[in-house]
Amino acid sequence: MGNYVKRFSAFDRVVHWVLAIAFFVLVMSGLGLFAHTFFSYFDFFGGPEQGILAHKIAGIVFLITSILLFFAHAKDTCRFDSDDGRWFKGFGGYLSKDQPEIPQGKFNAGQKLFALFSIIATVILGLTGYVIWDPTSMERGLTQFSLMLHGLFFILFVMGAVVHIYLATIGNPGTIDGMLWGQVKKIWAKKHASKWYQEVGGKD
Ligand code: HEM
Numbered sequence: 386m387g388n389y390v391k392r393f394s395a396f397d398r399v400v401h402w403v404l405a406i407a408f409f410v411l412v413m414s415g416l417g418l419f420a421h422t423f424f425s426y427f428d429f430f431g432g433p434e435q436g437i438l439a440h441k442i443a444g445i446v447f448l449i450t451s452i453l454l455f456f457a458h459a460k461d462t463c464r465f466d467s468d469d470g471r472w473f474k475g476f477g478g479y480l481s482k483d484q485p486e487i488p489q490g491k492f493n494a495g496q497k498l499f500a501l502f503s504i505i506a507t508v509i510l511g512l513t514g515y516v517i518w519d520p521t522s523m524e525r526g527l528t529q530f531s532l533m534l535h536g537l538f539f540i541l542f543v544m545g546a547v548v549h550i551y552l553a554t555i556g557n558p559g560t561i562d563g564m565l566w567g568q569v570k571k572i573w574a575k576k577h578a579s580k581w582y583q584e585v586g587g588k589d
Contacts, residue, residue, distance in 0.1 A: 390574050390585060392563035397457050401564055404450035408444045414440035415539055425459070442584075444514050450488060451507040455500065461491040461581075463501035469494035491581040501547055506538045506545075513538075 393401075414436045416423035427436035457464075471487050472494040478484040492500065516523050518533035523531075553560050559573040574582040 386570055387504075389568040389573050389584065390568060390582065390587060392569045393492060393567050395567065397454075398564055398567060400450050400453045400457060404447060404454055407447040410439055410443035411447055412543060414443065419536060419539065441518070442539060445513075448511045451503060455504040455507075457587060458500060459494070462497045464490070465494065465497065466490075469497065471476075478536060486579070488579045489581070490575065490584075491578055495552075499545055502545055503542075506542050510539050510542070 414430055415425050415427040417430075417433070417436050418440065426432075427433045430436040430439045470490050472489065475481070475484050475487065476495060477495050478486065513531035513535040517528055517535060519533075520528055553564070557577065559570055560577070562573070563569045571582070571587060574585075574587060
């Protein structure tokens with residue numbers, strides 16, 4: 386495949402898509418639990434009881450896959466350098482048309498931030514989810530505090546995921562190829578991740 390460069394293993398991709406499906410189930414069933422307006426969303430699952438069960442199962446699947454995804458990419462997402470600082474200063478070039486491309490590693494600074502936010506939010510949602518699993522079993526104050534944090538991180542995560550999905554699809558054409566087929570066009574790699582492209586043996 387002369388025009389392509391390998392980006393993600395089959396393991397990376399399966400973990401990511403299982404995580405994305407679990408997230409979708411969590412959002413649909415979570416909205417039913419979150420506000421009365423969305424109560425009818427439980428109908429997708431066959432009723433409130435089944436919706437809550439789906440939320441618990443998807444929560445466990447999400448927790449496991451999110452931790453796996455984080456460790457699969459940690460060596461690329463937990464390392465920030467001065468180019469990342471320049472990327473943040475210029476908002477990744479998203480606010481100006483003629484800003485030169487800032488060299489980036491496998492993931493750009495914004496993606497690294499999202500990956501770190503994802504794992505922190507996952508841990509907080511997992512811990513608070515454990516406390517509210519059976520709302521009558523824990524101390525009242527702790528349950529109420531956990532409910533508040535769970536709702537807050539749910540909203541933040543949905544906002545982050547909307548931005549992530551937009552940037553990984555319409556916002557940056559060609560990005561989705563890596564998560565679908567495991568490889569991206571060399572021209573994509575040179576533009577979006579030039580330092581990574583050099584590292585994996587790309588030539589100008
Ligand atoms: C339809 C939904 C989704 C699509 C189309 C999508 C697409 C993608 C793509 C294309 C990548 C690779 C980016 C690259 O090669 O540079 C990626 C990475 C990633 N995705 Fe998703 N994704 C979706 C849902 C999610 C959800 C729901 C989460 C978390 C809750 C998530 C978390 C991540 C993380 C942590 C990475 C690695 C770092 C990053 O790119 O920010 N994704 N996604």
